[in-house]
Amino acid sequence: MKTRAKICGVTTPEHALAASKAGADAIGLVFYDPSPRSLDIARAAEIACRVPAFVSVVGLFVNPEASWVREVLARVPLDLLQFHGDEEAAFCGQFGRRWIKAVRVRRREDIEAAFRTYHNASGLLVDAYDPNLFGGTGNGFDWALIPEQRPLPVILAGGLTPANVGRAIEQVRPWAVDVSGGVEHEGPLATKGIKDVSRINEFMREVQRVN
Template sequence: MALESKICGVSDRAAIEAAARGGASWIGLVFFPPSPRAVTPEQAEALAAATPAGLGRAGLFVDPDDALLERVLARVPLELLQLHGSEAPRRVAEIRARFGRPVMKAIKVAQAEDLEAVEAYAPVVDRLLFDAKAPKSMAGALPGGNALSFDWRLLAGRRWPRPWMLSGGLKAETLAEAVATTGAAAVDVSSGVESAPGAKDPALIAAFLERARSL
């Protein structure tokens, strides 16, 4: 089975075109203004319209209220809602039921105990995403996209009740090790294909996806 890849935090057509050429399965649009990758609903509408058939559109939200989700979904045909904040399982279930879209919940990992959250979220999501938890000492840390990885050995040999993606500090040079260690069938990259925070580099996207195709 081919490795499924998501290029998250795209904000221009060049990144979308590179993702499509490289065989990505998903692009991610970030609706979290503090992020350097954030787009407005209006910008996202244009980007979604430029996304070729077969390339899924995910929207990344951080503790969104219903008004924000309604505003975005009125303009942007998202196929997946990625929740990357501190949303409780009950809130995740509410969003999934109300908006009728598949939901992926990020589980932030620094130690083995962090994986215990899967038990509560698995019944109310369609997918899980394992990302690195930023240390409390990290200045300006975002909910994701901090170019941090976690100890991939924490996922080795584990099985989960939902499909899942691996994220957190991935790049072309480390992808093979990450996949071999964790057994991931799907990966999510953002900072690892950027020339600067928020600036996706088509060449880095191409290199990452070429490596992904080889695995």
């Protein structure tokens, strides 16, 4: 099975195009103000309009007001919604778009419960738990916690980089992998949210190699 890949937290049209050319199946746009990768609607629309055919545009929200989601959808051509907070399934499903739900993993039971609660989702994104952050931590978690029996497609996130994504795919065999900070510039002067095209290319080469 081919494992797909999403480059999340894209903040420029150039990086959206670079991710698409590298072979990414999707790019993620963040609509959550506390995130350093957050976008306003005008910027998000500009980026989305540069994404080529057959590459999905995913909008990431964290505990949003329904009116905010609808406002974004009215102006940004999103293919898929990603809910990364404490949203209930009924909330996620009200917008007439396919959606995925993120779960921050501490125990295997967290994932098993999410499979049941969000059974109408198009996928379940499993990420590292942090009591203070809704994703984007750059931290991984124990992949052995992911059940073998998966009623929904599993999207693996949390601490992925070009150096470990191949091993992650081989061990977990997820439907997709999701990366943000792992393909950004490194070093003390680096700014979160600024993607590194060379790291995007390296990440996607590893995904394609294992596939």
